Amino acid sequence: MVARDITIDGDPDEVWEALTDPELLAEWLGDDGQAVVEEAEPSERLVLWLVEDDEPGSRVELRLIAVPDGTRVTVTEAPVGPFALATA
Amino acid sequence: MTPEPDVFAALADRTRRTVLEEVATRGSATATELSVPLGITRQAVAKHLGVLADAGLVDARRAGRETRYTPTPAPMGEAISWMAEVGGRWDTRLAALERQVARRREERTGS
Numbered sequence: 151m152v153a154r155d156i157t158i159d160g161d162p163d164e165v166w167e168a169l170t171d172p173e174l175l176a177e178w179l180g181d182d183g184q185a186v187v188e189e190a191e192p193s194e195r196l197v198l199w200l201v202e203d204d205e206p207g208s209r210v211e212l213r214l215i216a217v218p219d220g221t222r223v224t225v226t227e228a229p230v231g232p233f234a235l236a237t238a
Numbered sequence: 239m240t241p242e243p244d245v246f247a248a249l250a251d252r253t254r255r256t257v258l259e260e261v262a263t264r265g266s267a268t269a270t271e272l273s274v275p276l277g278i279t280r281q282a283v284a285k286h287l288g289v290l291a292d293a294g295l296v297d298a299r300r301a302g303r304e305t306r307y308t309p310t311p312a313p314m315g316e317a318i319s320w321m322a323e324v325g326g327r328w329d330t331r332l333a334a335l336e337r338q339v340a341r342r343r344e345e346r347t348g349s
Contacts, residue, residue, distance in 0.1 A: 151321075152321050152324045152325045152328065154325060154329060154332060156336060160339040160340075160343060164339055164342065165335070168342055169338075171338060173338075174334060174338045177331075178334065225332065227324050228246070
């Protein structure tokens with residue numbers, strides 16, 4: 151599993167708006183990538199499946215948490231299969 | 239490139255990571271040899287070694303009545319490069335998200 155985080159200057163609503171902007175998603179995924187939204191809780195949580203042509207894909211979970219400096223965005227990505235279950 | 243999910247499942251268990259570390263340190267080991275230093279039963283060690291073998295992290299070879307295991311670094315390397323590649327991609331994506339938030343803020347304040 152891969153985990154990353156960043157603290158962004160802006161409240162969770164602002165970050166959520168930017169996050170769900172089609173322009174950003176296009177930049178994130180490039181030409182071949184596709185994303186399927188599994189769960190979306192506005193300003194809190196976004197769960198995506200990333201799919202590439204011949205790859206089994208992976209599950210991405212983004213969480214937004216309000217902090218004094220703005221919004222902490224955490225992301226985890228894990229390949230599909232037993233690993234997702236093992237860490238659920 | 240996506241590594242075998244089994245590799246992550248195999249490494250998700252703390253004891254199993256210790257078993258793998260011990261096999262790697264010794265170069266090769268049997269369940270009996272690891273039982274005492276790890277303080278767990280031979281059966282438990284054997285079970286962990288079986289999972290590690292299924293994930294391709296160790297190679298199993300019969301040696302008389304016992305099975306001897308040797309580490310195989312390849313799938314581990316694959317898992318590490320996947321993590322490096324995907325991690326790098328998220329560093330870029332999160333930076334893009336931050337720019338997007340800043341851009342929207344500027345637009346709103348009209349500066």
